[in-house]
Every structure is written in structure tokens, then in C-alpha cells.
Amino acid sequence: MHESKASKNPLNNLLWIISVVATSLILSIIKNLAPHQYIASWDIVSYLLLLLPLIYLIYIKEIANPFTKWIIPFIIILIYDVFYYNNDLVVDFLPLVIYGMIAMLYLGSMQSMEYLFQVFIPKINYSAKIFTIIGMLIKPVLSLKKYQQELFKNALYMRIALALLITLPVMGLFLTLFMASDPNFSHFIENLFSFSNPFKAYHAFTVPIVFFFFLLLFGYSISNTNHRKITFDTDPFDRVIIGIFLASLNFLFISFLLFQLAYIFGGESYLNNTGINISYYAREGFFQLATVMSIVIFIFLIIIYRYKNEKLIAIMMSGLMLQTMVIGYASLKKMYLYQSLKGATVLRYYVEWFDYLLLVFLLLGIIYLFIKRPFYYMLNLIVILGLISFTTVASLNIDGIVAKQNIAQFTNKPKKLDKELISNLSIDALPYIQQTDIKIKIFHKNQRNCNKFNNYHLGYCEKIAKYGENKIEFIDFRSKYEKGQR
Numbered sequence: 001m002h003e004s005k006a007s008k009n010p011l012n013n014l015l016w017i018i019s020v021v022a023t024s025l026i027l028s029i030i031k032n033l034a035p036h037q038y039i040a041s042w043d044i045v046s047y048l049l050l051l052l053p054l055i056y057l058i059y060i061k062e063i064a065n066p067f068t069k070w071i072i073p074f075i076i077i078l079i080y081d082v083f084y085y086n087n088d089l090v091v092d093f094l095p096l097v098i099y100g101m102i103a104m105l106y107l108g109s110m111q112s113m114e115y116l117f118q119v120f121i122p123k124i125n126y127s128a129k130i131f132t133i134i135g136m137l138i139k140p141v142l143s144l145k146k147y148q149q150e151l152f153k154n155a156l157y158m159r160i161a162l163a164l165l166i167t168l169p170v171m172g173l174f175l176t177l178f179m180a181s182d183p184n185f186s187h188f189i190e191n192l193f194s195f196s197n198p199f200k201a202y203h204a205f206t207v208p209i210v211f212f213f214f215l216l217l218f219g220y221s222i223s224n225t226n227h228r229k230i231t232f233d234t235d236p237f238d239r240v241i242i243g244i245f246l247a248s249l250n251f252l253f254i255s256f257l258l259f260q261l262a263y264i265f266g267g268e269s270y271l272n273n274t275g276i277n278i279s280y281y282a283r284e285g286f287f288q289l290a291t292v293m294s295i296v297i298f299i300f301l302i303i304i305y306r307y308k309n310e311k312l313i314a315i316m317m318s319g320l321m322l323q324t325m326v327i328g329y330a331s332l333k334k335m336y337l338y339q340s341l342k343g344a345t346v347l348r349y350y351v352e353w354f355d356y357l358l359l360v361f362l363l364l365g366i367i368y369l370f371i372k373r374p375f376y377y378m379l380n381l382i383v384i385l386g387l388i389s390f391t392t393v394a395s396l397n398i399d400g401i402v403a404k405q406n407i408a409q410f411t412n413k414p415k416k417l418d419k420e421l422i423s424n425l426s427i428d429a430l431p432y433i434q435q436t437d438i439k440i441k442i443f444h445k446n447q448r449n450c451n452k453f454n455n456y457h458l459g460y461c462e463k464i465a466k467y468g469e470n471k472i473e474f475i476d477f478r479s480k481y482e483k484g485q486r
Contacts, residue, residue, distance in 0.1 A: 010057055010060070010062045010222055011222065013060060013062065015056075016053065016056055016057065016060065016062070019052065019053055019056060020053050020215070020218045020219075021215070023049050023050075023052055023053055023214070023218075024211050024212075024214035024215045024218065025211055026049060027046060027049055027050065027210070027211075027214050028207045028208070028209075028210035028211035028213075028214065029207060030042050030045065030046055030049075031046065031210050032206050032207050032210060034046075034454055035454055035455070037446070038091075038446055038448070038457070039082055039083070039091060039095065039457060040448070040453075040454055040455055040456055040457050041453050041454060041455075041456045041457075042453075042454055043082070043095070044079060044082070044083050047075075047079045047082075047098055047102070048079070050099075050102050051072065051075065051076075051102065053218055054068065054072070054102075054105060054106060054109060055072065057109060058072075063109050063110070064109065064110045064111060064112045064225070065105075065108050065109050065110070065111055065112065065113055065119065066112070066113070067113060067116045067118075067119050068105050068108075068109055068119070070116070071101065071105060071116075071119060071387075072105070074101075074387055074391050075098060075101055075102065075105075077391055077394075077395060078094060078097065078098050078101075078391060078394055079098060080395075081094060081394045081395050082094050082095060082098065083457065083458045083459065084458050084459040085394075085397060085398075085399075085426075085428055085459050086399070086426035086427050086428050086457075086459055086460055087346065087397075087398050087399045087425075087426050087428055088346070088426070089346075089350075089393075089394060089398065090394065091426075094394055097390075103217065104119055104120060104122050105119065106217055106218065106220075106221035107122040107123075107124070107220070107221060107224055108122055108123070108224075108228075109221045109222075109224075110221060110222055110223075110224060110225045111123065111224065111225060111226045111227070111228050112226075112227045112228065113228045114228065114229065114230050114376075115230060115376050115379070115380045116380050116383055116384060117376070117379050117380050117382075117383040118228050118230075120383060123224075123226060123228060124224070175189070230376055235306060236306055236307075236308040236310065237303070237306050237310075237313070239310070239312060242303070242312075242313060243312060243316070246313070246316035246317060246320060247316060249299075249320055250316060250319055250320050250323070253320060253323040253324065253327070254323065256327070257323055257326055257327065260326070260327065260330045286331045286332075286334045286335045286338070286351060286355075287351060289327055289328065289330065289331035289334075290328075290331060290351055290354060290355055290358065292324065292327060293324055293327065293328050293331075293355070293358040293359075293362065294358060296320060296321060296324045296362070297358060297361050297362065297365065299320075300317060300321060300362075300365050301375075301378070301379065301382075303317060304317075304365075304368070304369070304375050304378060305375050307369075307375065309372055313369075314369040314370060317365075317369060318365075318366045318369050318370075321362045321365050321366050322362075322366065324362055325359055325362050325363065328355055328358060328359045328362070329359075331355055332352065332355050332356075335348060335351065335352050335355070340409075342418075343405070343406045343409055343410065343416075343417070343418055343421070344401075344402050344405045344406055344409075345402060345421065346398050346399065346402055346425075349398060349401065349402065350393070350398075353389075353393060357385070357386070357389050360385065361382060361385070364378070364381065364382075365378070397428050398428075399425040399426045399428040399429045400428050400429050400431065400432055402421075402422070402425060402429070403422050403425055403429035403432040403433060404432045406418065406421070406422060407422070407432060407433070407436060419436075419437075419438050422438050423438055423439055423440060423441050423473070424441055425440065426440070427440055427442065427459075427460055427463055427464075427472070428459065428463075430463045430467050430471060430472070431463070431466075431467065433471055434467065434471065438471070439471050439472060439473040440471060440472050440473070441472075441473050441475050442472055442473070442474055442475065443474070443475050443476075447474055448460055448461065450464060450465070
């Protein structure tokens with residue numbers, strides 16, 4: 001079954017080849033001419049264009065990787081998040097994630113796989129040659145002899161071409177007349193198709209380079225064929241070595257937990273009785289303990305890779321993870337205590353949610369040790385939960401949550417409200433500061449003209465239209481820098 005999937009060849013489909021070449025050309029123009037200082041409509045168009053050949057491969061059933069169609073919906077959700085939210089995660093990190101996920105889907109599109117996690121570990125075919133890959137896409141377009149029979153046999157292509165040949169000139173004529181008759185409509189069309197940067201001489205070199213880069217990505221995905229088979233043949237660990245290793249870690253963790261139990265059961269009263277500064281104690285530790293949890297999960301994955309249902313390893317490893325869960329609980333208690341004193345921030349929420357995810361992984365790991373399932377089942381489950389969790393977090397209005405939580409928490413203690421923190425959040429917090437004297441700070445370079453297609457961002461422009469700019473303070477970056485220097 002796998003061999004039949006891997007033998008699929010989209011090069012036999014002329015429409016797919018034309019769509020790939022056209023998509024590459026359009027993307028090369030957009031990437032060279034569209035503004036780059038912020039995410040706007042052209043970026044969303046780019047993401048969707050990148051997915052277009054992949055979606056068409058799925059539609060014509062020429063794709064070998066069965067997991068591609070399950071990951072694309074997550075990418076679509078992330079693309080919507082990029083177009084709706086303005087927080088740092090979405091603006092600075094999410095575009096890289098989207099491009100990375102799309103690239104990995106293409107790299108594995110013609111490889112038959114057994115597990116979802118394999119998609120995120122691309123296997124590269126080093127024997128592929130750049131010019132050969134690009135040539136196999138361009139050659140069919142330049143010479144249609146191979147497809148002449150198909151073109152004449154299936155009149156649909158000819159009918160579409162004829163329809164476009166008749167329609168486009170007539171549409172151009174009407175469009176010109178409409179633009180001449182209505183200045184508002186003319187202005188709308190000009191904004192729709194205008195770019196912030198004019199075409200410059202160097203674009204004559206950069207457009208072809210980007211064009212061939214996308215052709216290389218699409219072409220390589222077709223030539224990168226393989227059956228990604230998973231084998232479970234591993235040697236077991238030496239019992240003495242692994243026994244000493246896990247016993248030592250368990251002893252260290254038990255020793256540390258003895259110091260944590262007093263706070264876990266005593267809470268703030270314990271800290272008051274011992275004279276420990278509550279704010280300092282709450283602030284220190286939760287980032288480090290989250291790191292400890294991550295390392296334990298990494299150790300668990302290494303050990304179960306060669307796990308052969310040994311009772312000693314199951315008992316000692318589950319004991320280590322159970323203690324780590326208690327440590328995770330202590331970390332969360334510190335986080336809650338610190339937030340009750342100082343309020344919430346974006347980073348504190350992210351660490352808290354990451355702790356919860358790690359606790360789920362640890363619990364699943366303990367269960368896994370006793371149900372005797374293959375290693376790759378656990379790895380697959382971790383990847384699935386991680387993908388769902390990241391998409392969920394990216395789809396939350398984190399800046400709005402932080403603003404709402406802090407304003408509600410310090411309603412009766414307004415002097416403790418960190419207004420500077422809220423004012424430095426993104427415009428996503430705008431709905432929650434309407435009844436306060438706080439203003440959101442936005443640099444002038446990030447200010448948008450929502451009437452222009454290449455400036456339009458749904459989340460930004462929707463909030464400006466609804467709440468106006470009364471609660472926004474536009475800042476000149478240079479003047480702020482010079483003021484700080486003085």
C-alpha cells in the first residue's frame with residue numbers, strides 16, 4: 001500500500017504544474033513588493049498561496065503522506081490568528097512557525113509515513129540536484145507535446161482558456177470606465193492593487209531569485225519520495241547503569257521535596273512564621289522548576305526508547321515522574337502566589353500553561369510505563385497534544401486576558417495596578433481599558449491605514465473602527481530613544 005502511494009507523480013497533471021509555476025511567480029512578486037514592517041493582507045495571501053498546490057495535491061489524491069490533510073487545518077487556524085491578534089507571540093514568532101510547518105509538509109508530502117510526529121522530523125534527499133528539480137517543473141510548461149493529447153481529449157482546459165481570453169479584456173474595459181466615473185471606487189481599486197514600495201531596479205534580480213526558490217521548494221517536495229518505516233529493534237539498558245542513574249535522581253528529588261512540602265501544606269502562613277520574604281520566595285523558582293520538568297520528560301523519552309518492560313525501570317522512572325509532578329504543583333503554587341501579589345503578565349501565563357502541559361505529559365508517561373505500548377505511540381501523543389496546545393494558546397487574546405485580569409484584581413487597590421505594563425500591551429487590550437485612564441502605546445511606524453489593502457489587518461482595524469483612537473498613544477521611536485538618552 002505504501003509503495004503505491006509513494007509512486008504517485010503529480011508531474012503527470014498539467015494543471016498542477018501550471019498552478020505551481022503561477023503560484024511561485026505571484027509569491028515572488030508579493031514578497032519583493034509588499035511591505036514588511038508589519039503583518040497585513042498580503043502576508044495572509046502569501047500563506048494561502050503557499051498552501052494552494054499542497055491542497056490541490058490532496059484534492060487530486062496525488063499525495064503520499066496521509067497526515068498532511070490533518071495538519072493543514074491547524075495551519076489555517078494559525079493564519080487566522082496572525083490576521084486577528086497583535087500580541088508578541090503572534091507578531092514575532094507565529095509567522096516563522098507557519099512558514100516552518102508549511103515547509104515541513106512539502107518536504108514530506110510524497111513520503112508515506114506511519115506516525116504524525118514524522119512530519120516534524122523531515123528526511124532530506126541529498127542526491128537531488130537544484131537545476132534538475134526546477135527543470136522538471138518548467139520543461140512541461142515550455143513544451144506541451146507530452147500533454148497535447150490530454151489537452152484535446154479534455155476540453156475543460158481549452159474552455160477555461162477561451163473564457164479568460166474573452167472575459168479579461170471586457171472586464172478591463174468596464175473597470176476603466178467605472179474608475180473614471182467614480183473617484184471613491186477608483187481610490188478603492190488603486191489601494192487594493194498598490195504596494196507601499198515602487199518597483200526598483202534590483203527587483204529585476206530579486207524577483208527571479210525568489211521565483212526559483214519557490215519552484216525549488218515545490219519541485220523538491222515531488223522528488224523527495226520515501227517510505228518512512230519505523231523499527232522497534234533496540235537493545236535494553238544495562239540494569240546496573242540505569243539503576244544507579246535513576247536511584248540517584250530519585251534520592252536528589254526526594255531531598256528537594258522535603259524542603260517543598262512545608263510550603264505546599266503550610267502556604268503563606270509557613271512563610272510568615274519563618275520570616276521569609278513572600279514576594280522574593282514567590283518570584284524565585286517557577287522558571288527553574290519548569291525547566292526541571294522539561295528535562296525529566298526528555299530523560300523519560302530517552303529511557304523508554306530502549307524500554308523492554310523492566311519492572312525496575314518502570315518503578316523508579318514512575319517514582320521520579322511522580323515526584324516531578326509534586327514539584328510542578330509547587331511551581332504552580334508559587335506562580336499563583338506571585339500573581340496574587342504582583343498581578344498577571346503574558347510570560348507568567350505562558351509559564352503557567354506550560355506547567356500544566358508538562359504535568360499532563362508526566363501523568364501520561366506514568367500510565368504509559370504500565371500499559372506496555374511502543375515508544376513511538378507515546379512520542380506521537382506528545383506531538384499531537386503539543387500541536388493542539390500551541391494552536392489553542394496562539395488563538396487566545398493573551399494581552400486582553402492580562403489587561404482584564406489586572407484591572408479586575410486591583411479594582412479596590414488602584415495604586416497597585418501596573419498601568420505601565422498594560423499600556424505596553426498590544427491593541428488587543430483596547431476593549432478592556434475603556435473605563436480606565438490607561439492608553440495603549442503604539443509606535444508610529446506600526447500605525448496602519450486601514451483603507452489600504454496592503455495595510456489592512458483584521459484585528460487592528462476592527463478595534464480601531466469600534467473603539468477609535470482615543471485610548472491609543474502613538475509614539476515616535478526616535479524621540480523616545482533620544483529622551484531616554486538624555
